[in-house]
Amino acid sequence: xxxxxxxxxxNFGHLVLxxxxxxxxxVARFEQAVQDAVASDVAAVIVxxxxxxxxxxxxxxxxLSEEVFALSARFARSLRTLEMLDRPLLATLPHAVQGIGLExxxxxxxxxxxxxxQVGFPEVNFGLxxxxxxxxxxxxxxxxxxxxxxxxxGRTATAAMLGLCHTRVETQxxxxxxxxxxxxxxxxxxxQPWDRRExxxxxxxxxxxxxxxxxxxxxxxxxxxxxxHYPVYDTIASxxxxxxxxxxxxxxxxxxYHWQRLLRAPATRNIITMQGIIRPQxxxxxxxxxxxxxxxxxxxxxxxxxxxxALVSALAGCRVVVIDREAELAGAARRRAESYLQRQQERKKxxxxxxxxxxARLTCTTEHESLADCDMVxxxxxxxxxxxxxxxxxxEPLLSARSVFASNTSTLPITSLAAYSTRPHNFIGLHFFxxxxxxxxxxxxxxxxxxxxxxxxxxxxxxxxxxVPVLVNDARYFYTSRVFMTYLCAGLALLREGQDAVMIExxxxxxxxxxxxxxxxxxxxxxxxxxIFAQTRGDGAEVPxxxxxxITVMLEQHDRSGKKSGRGFYDxxxxxxxxxxxxxDLFPPATQPLSVATMAQRLLDVQADEAxxxxxxxxxxxxxDANIASVLGWGFPLFHGGVLQYRKQNAPRT
Numbered sequence: 249x250x251x252x253x254x255x256x257x258x259n260f261g262h263l264v265l266x267x268x269x270x271x272x273x274x275v276a277r278f279e280q281a282v283q284d285a286v287a288s289d290v291a292a293v294i295v296x297x298x299x300x301x302x303x304x305x306x307x308x309x310x311x312l313s314e315e316v317f318a319l320s321a322r323f324a325r326s327l328r329t330l331e332m333l334d335r336p337l338l339a340t341l342p343h344a345v346q347g348i349g350l351e352x353x354x355x356x357x358x359x360x361x362x363x364x365x366q367v368g369f370p371e372v373n374f375g376l377x378x379x380x381x382x383x384x385x386x387x388x389x390x391x392x393x394x395x396x397x398x399x400x401x402g403r404t405a406t407a408a409m410l411g412l413c414h415t416r417v418e419t420q421x422x423x424x425x426x427x428x429x430x431x432x433x434x435x436x437x438x439x440q441p442w443d444r445r446e447x448x449x450x451x452x453x454x455x456x457x458x459x460x461x462x463x464x465x466x467x468x469x470x471x472x473x474x475x476x477h478y479p480v481y482d483t484i485a486s487x488x489x490x491x492x493x494x495x496x497x498x499x500x501x502x503x504x505y506h507w508q509r510l511l512r513a514p515a516t517r518n519i520i521t522m523q524g525i526i527r528p529q530x531x532x533x534x535x536x537x538x539x540x541x542x543x544x545x546x547x548x549x550x551x552x553x554x555x556x557x558a559l560v561s562a563l564a565g566c567r568v569v570v571i572d573r574e575a576e577l578a579g580a581a582r583r584r585a586e587s588y589l590q591r592q593q594e595r596k597k598x599x600x601x602x603x604x605x606x607x608a609r610l611t612c613t614t615e616h617e618s619l620a621d622c623d624m625v626x627x628x629x630x631x632x633x634x635x636x637x638x639x640x641x642x643x644e645p646l647l648s649a650r651s652v653f654a655s656n657t658s659t660l661p662i663t664s665l666a667a668y669s670t671r672p673h674n675f676i677g678l679h680f681f682x683x684x685x686x687x688x689x690x691x692x693x694x695x696x697x698x699x700x701x702x703x704x705x706x707x708x709x710x711x712x713x714x715x716v717p718v719l720v721n722d723a724r725y726f727y728t729s730r731v732f733m734t735y736l737c738a739g740l741a742l743l744r745e746g747q748d749a750v751m752i753e754x755x756x757x758x759x760x761x762x763x764x765x766x767x768x769x770x771x772x773x774x775x776x777x778x779x780i781f782a783q784t785r786g787d788g789a790e791v792p793x794x795x796x797x798x799i800t801v802m803l804e805q806h807d808r809s810g811k812k813s814g815r816g817f818y819d820x821x822x823x824x825x826x827x828x829x830x831x832x833d834l835f836p837p838a839t840q841p842l843s844v845a846t847m848a849q850r851l852l853d854v855q856a857d858e859a860x861x862x863x864x865x866x867x868x869x870x871x872x873d874a875n876i877a878s879v880l881g882w883g884f885p886l887f888h889g890g891v892l893q894y895r896k897q898n899a900p901r902t
Contacts, residue, residue, distance in 0.1 A: 251299075252277035254284040260428060261290040263330075267299030268349045271307035272315075275323045278352075282326045285333065292336040292431035292438075294424065295356055297349035305347045306371070308524035312517060317508050324380040324500055331355040336431040336438035340423040341365045341407055351378050354385040357438045358414035360427045361407045364596075368404035375480045375519035375887075379507035381500040383487045386410070388442045391451035392459055392492055396466070399484050400473075411450065442496045454492040463489060477760050477887045478519075483510045514897065518889030522879060526872045526890075527716060534711040539704035542566060542712060546622035547581070548639060550612065553656060554628035555581035556684025559588060562609045563685075564713045569619060570612045578612040585610055588685060620646055624709060626678055628656040631783065636660070640668040652702050654678040658729045659780055662695040662722045664787075672697040676706050679726060681881060689880035692719045693726050718877045720868050724789055727859075727868045731891065732882035734854040736777070737795035739765020742847060744794040746838035749817065749831045755847035760885030765851065766827075770816035774802050775809045801834055849898075855884065856895035863892065 250273060251266035263281055268274060285293050310316050330352075331337060339356035344366040353359060353367075369378050377383065377399070387395040390410045398405060407413050417426050431438075441447050452459050470481045483506050491499030510516050545561045547554045550572040558570045558581045572578035589603040598606075611618065619625050625647060627639050636655065644653060654676050655665050666675035677693025690710045694703055703719065710717035720727040742752050742765075749766060756764030769777060778799050781791045802808045802816070808828065810816035818825040842850075859874050868874045875890020888894035 250274045250277070252281050254281040254288075256288055256290050259291045260431070261285050261288050261293040263293055263295045265295070265297045265349055265352060267305075268297065268347070268352070269305045269307065270323075270348045271310055272319060274348075275319050275326075279322065279326045282330045285330065290335070292338060292428070292434075293330075293333060294427050294431070295337065295339040295352060296342065297339075297345045297353060298342070305349075306376075306524075308520060311376075311511060311520055311524070316511065317504075320379055320504060320507060324504060327352065327355050327380055328497070328500070331357070331440055332443070333438075336434040338427040338431050340427050341367070341413075342420050342423055344368075344404070345407075346370055346404070347378070351380050351382040354382050354389065354412070355440075357434060357440060358430050359407065359412055360415055360417060360423050360430065361413045362420065362423075363406070363408065363416050363418070365407050366404040367407050367410065367412065368402075369399060370402060370404075372399065372402040372480055372484075374523050375478065375510070375516040377480055377484050377487065377503075377507065377510065379503050381496075381503065383484065383503055384442075384491045384496060384499045385440075387488055387492060388440075388447075388496075389450065392449065392454065392488060393451065393462055396462070396485065396488055399488075400470070400481050440496075449492075475757060475760055477515060477885060479510055479513045479515055483507075515887035518893060519886055521893075522876065522886060522889050526876050530716055530718070530872065530876060531711065534707045534717050537704040537707045539701070539708035540623075542623045542705065542709040544622045544624075545569070545709075546571065546619040546625035547628060548572075548619075548625065548643065549628040550578045550581040551628065552584075553680060553682055553684065554626075555584040556682065557626055557628055557656070557680055558610060559585045560684055560713050560715075562606045565609070566712070567609045568611065569622065570610070571614065571616060571619065572612075573614065575612075575614055578614055582607070582610055582612045616643055616646055619643060621648065622651055624652045624654060624705070626654045626656055628680075631657060631659055631779070633660060633665075633783070636665055637668045640665065644669055644671065650674075652676060652705055654706065656680055659725050659783065661724055661787075662693045663697070666695045666697060673699045674702055676702050677722070677726070678706060678710070679728065681728075687880070688716050689728070689877055690715045690717050691726055691728055691877065691881065692717050693722055694719060695722050716876060716880055718868070718873045720862075720873075720877075721866055723865070723867050724784065724787065727862050727874070728877055728881035730862060730867070731855050731858045731878065733780075734858045735761065735851055735882070736765055736769055736772075737792045738851050738854045740769065740795040740798040741792065742842075742850070743831075744798050744835055746835050747842055747847065748837070749827055751841070751844055752847060753827070755844045755851060758844055759848040759851045760887065761851065762883040766817040766831075767825075770810040770818055773810035773812055774799050774816060778803060798834070806830065852885075852888075852894060852898075856891050856898075859891040860895060 250269045253264050255262050263285060337357045339353040339359045341359060341361035345353055346368045350367050389412060408416060414430060417423055466485050474481055487503045487506050490502055494502060545566045546569045547558045548571045550570050558568045561568045570578055570581040589606060592598040593600060593603055629635055652674050656678055658679050662677040666672035669675045675695055676698050679691035681687035681689055692706045707717050739752055743749060753764035753766055781796055784791050808815040811820055814820045817828060817831055819828050862868045863874055871892045874892045878884035878891035879886050884891045
């Protein structure tokens with residue numbers, strides 16, 4: 249809960265911001281605290297930001313309203329009033345400070361911090377920029393080039409690394425005394441450097457050749473990163489470029505102008521809605537479901553997927569048993585966990601003691617009997633119906649009557665797998681995405697006989713992993729794989745029509761997809777796609793003829809199976825990859841080549857149409873689930889707000 253207070257003691261004023269969140273209440277309290285500071289007779293004011301840090305520290309509904317603009321202007325004025333106090337303004341950084349709290353800290357005349365304290369503006373990842381003078385203050389404190397790099401990264405850095413610390417101390421107990429000492433030293437000379445006539449830019453001035461060269465390269469660098477789809481990065485660059493040629497107050501006013509334009513941009517509003525409204529609501533519903541906590545998890549299969557599921561379960565506090573047919577294979581899950589935890593320690597994300605606790609919760613074995621007391625058992629073996637049938641029939645009798653059996657299949661209908669079970673009411677699908685430790689979505693698939701209590705248990709387990717659960721009804725490919733395959737098949741169909749492969753790949757990137765369609769097919773492997781097509785036909789379902797023809801030609805006539813073999817639509821070598829020269833000769837060229845823009849829209853439209861069919865058929869429960877699953881599951885562009893939001897805002901052509 250946001251709290252702002254101003255108190256005085258021993259001739260020092262103390263302005264404390266507890267868990268600051270940009271909302272009307274916070275701005276009103278901040279204004280009052282600044283007025284109190286101005287009216288007080290203290291010798292100096294010390295600012296401290298405390299409490300929980302939230303990357304989404306703003307009122308989402310406020311951001312989507314017209315009222316936000318007046319409120320932003322009020323906060324910017326109060327912040328400027330605070331930094332122009334006729335006495336020293338110090339900030340102490342006892343722990344990480346981000347977002348609106350960091351904006352206040354930057355307004356201080358000097359800062360005292362612990363050595364490893366991290367600062368950042370995570371709102372950039374929500375399509376937003378710090379709009380109340382922070383862009384200009386950071387550039388004038390750290391330098392123009394470091395400010396641009398930091399603000400467009402969305403990452404954190406130490407305050408010292410950015411040159412924000414006047415001095416550092418080793419313990420929290422030293423912060424306040426040191427801040428008071430500095431205040432006395434500054435005395436009447438406490439002014440912001442940019443408010444002094446003799447101000448000099450740190451590192452390089454706006455007219456320096458290195459800065460001129462940076463601005464020449466910036467548009468191309470931003471376009472390479474965003475494809476022109478995420479306006480926040482161009483907006484930050486504009487604020488910096490224009491602001492460095494203005495006096496400070498005019499520069500802040502210019503930032504607020506760009507802030508208004510940014511908040512009215514459809515891409516920004518889509519991102520805010522997805523990240524700030526839809527995702528939190530889905531997580532809240534998952535946590536609210538009545539279900540006992542999953543304490544012990546069994547994972548069958550120690551490959552990349554199984555090892556990933558085991559790792560995230562152990563990280564979440566579950567005791568985990570990993571089973572594979574050989575001890576060496578089972579041990580792969582532990583080795584992967586050790587490697588991951590070592591990297592996290594190096595990045596200071598976890599302590600050595602905590603890492604050992606995670607490993608202590610992980611058991612790797614070949615003994616199926618070790619699964620007996622598991623609350624949930626998840627099979628994560630190959631997409632082979634016969635193999636899954638064998639596992640279900642052999643392992644289920646070993647489990648307790650209360651155990652939930654989950655399949656991590658991405659294509660095989662759950663009801664058909666549950667038919668091999670003697671307890672189909674306890675059978676459910678849990679479709680994780682690879683790599684499991686990074687991908688945030690889990691698709692929960694309800695079979696025809698799955699009990700409601702089992703669904704609740706699955707939701708509670710996924711929420712415990714801090715992943716986003718989306719419930720779908722049973723069908724071939726479920727929801728995510730079904731829609732995702734339309735993108736892949738549409739790319740293959742364009743190739744079959746004779747469209748240029750280079751232009752197809754450009755179209756995929758132009759559409760905003762994370763990987764172009766032919767490169768994506770290589771990543772999956774053409775052999776796997778062929779296997780999925782064969783399984784689909786074996787179950788009596790249709791396969792897109794054009795896509796099948798391309799896969800057949802590539803595999804049977806040219807022996808090109810994808811990235812793993814070094815030979816697919818691309819040739820792979822130690823320096824990278826390049827499109828295979830023979831891809832142009834696979835099919836006769838089209839007599840009327842399509843433009844990149846037309847192909848890009850086609851690649852998006854096929855996904856939107858299929859997602860709408862899934863909603864109409866009741867496969868996916870609602871538009872919010874469909875949208876977030878599209879973004880988190882297969883990388884549908886976030887700036888569109890998800891696949892059905894794209895369909896709503898763009899009339900798709902089929």
